Amino acid sequence: MRERRAVGARGRRTPVARALWGCGELAVTLGAVLLLLLVHQLWWTNRQAQHAAQDRVAQLESRWARGATPGAGPGDGATADAPQTSGADPPATAPPGPAARPAAGPPRPGRGYAVLRIPRIGLRAPVAEGIGRAAVLNNGYVGHYPHTAQPGGAGNVALAGHRNTHGEPFRRLDRLRPGDTVGIDTARARYRYVVRSVLPRTSPFDTAVIAAVPHSSVHPSYGFTEPGSYLTLTTCTPEFTSTYRLVVWAELRSASPR
Incomplete structure (x- = not known):
C-alpha cells in the first residue's frame, strides 16, 4: 500500500x-x-529559384543559338511569349558601335530577356524587367530597374538581385573589384562592362546610385561625373539584412553582334 x-x-x-x-x-x-x-527559407527557396532561373537561361541560350530574332515587339530579346510595354525611356544618344544599339522598350516583368554573367563570382542569371519580389526577384532573377537604360545603351543599366535566399544571385557581389568584367547577353548582342568602383555600403534611399550618371548623394566621392554607358548592380548588405545597399559600378567596354 x-x-x-x-x-x-x-x-x-x-x-x-x-x-x-x-x-x-x-x-x-x-x-x-x-x-x-x-x-x-535558406535552402528550399534557393533550390527552387536557382532551378527556375537556370531553366530560363537555358531557354534563352537555346533560342539565340537557333537564330531566333526579337520580332514580336521593340524589346531586346522579345519573342511572341514576351509581350512588350513602353515603360522605358529611350537612350538620349546612340551608344558606341553598331552592335550596341539597345532595344526601344523592355519586355514585361517576369520574363527573362537577357543573361548576366560575372566570371569573378561564377554567376549566370537571367535578367527580367522590374524589381518586384513576387514577379522577378524571388524567382532567382536579376531585376532591371524600370526607366533605366537597356543593356548596351547610353545612360545607366541598373540591376538588382537578392543577396540571400530565393536564388541569391548577388550573394558574392562584394567580391567584385575594379577591373573585373561583367557581361550581359541579349538576342541582338553581347555587351561587356568593366568594373570601375565598388560602394561597400550606402543608404537604401541613396537613389542617385541608379541615376543616368550614377553617383552617391550620401558618399559624394563615389560615382561618375560625365555621361556615358554604365552598369549599376545593387543588393542588400550586410548579409541577411536589408539595412544598407552594396553598389557596384561598371562601364561599357565592348559590344559584339550575334
Whole structure:
C-alpha cells in the first residue's frame, strides 16, 4: 500500500510543474517550426529559384543559338511569349558601335530577356524587367530597374538581385573589384562592362546610385561625373539584412553582334 501511494504521489504534478512542462513542450514545438521555416527559407527557396532561373537561361541560350530574332515587339530579346510595354525611356544618344544599339522598350516583368554573367563570382542569371519580389526577384532573377537604360545603351543599366535566399544571385557581389568584367547577353548582342568602383555600403534611399550618371548623394566621392554607358548592380548588405545597399559600378567596354 505504501509503495502504491508513493508511486501515485510521484505521478501527480503540481500546477506549477504542469505549467512548466507545457511551456517546455511549446518551446520544443516552436523550435521545430522555426527550424523548418529556416530550412525552407535558406535552402528550399534557393533550390527552387536557382532551378527556375537556370531553366530560363537555358531557354534563352537555346533560342539565340537557333537564330531566333526579337520580332514580336521593340524589346531586346522579345519573342511572341514576351509581350512588350513602353515603360522605358529611350537612350538620349546612340551608344558606341553598331552592335550596341539597345532595344526601344523592355519586355514585361517576369520574363527573362537577357543573361548576366560575372566570371569573378561564377554567376549566370537571367535578367527580367522590374524589381518586384513576387514577379522577378524571388524567382532567382536579376531585376532591371524600370526607366533605366537597356543593356548596351547610353545612360545607366541598373540591376538588382537578392543577396540571400530565393536564388541569391548577388550573394558574392562584394567580391567584385575594379577591373573585373561583367557581361550581359541579349538576342541582338553581347555587351561587356568593366568594373570601375565598388560602394561597400550606402543608404537604401541613396537613389542617385541608379541615376543616368550614377553617383552617391550620401558618399559624394563615389560615382561618375560625365555621361556615358554604365552598369549599376545593387543588393542588400550586410548579409541577411536589408539595412544598407552594396553598389557596384561598371562601364561599357565592348559590344559584339550575334
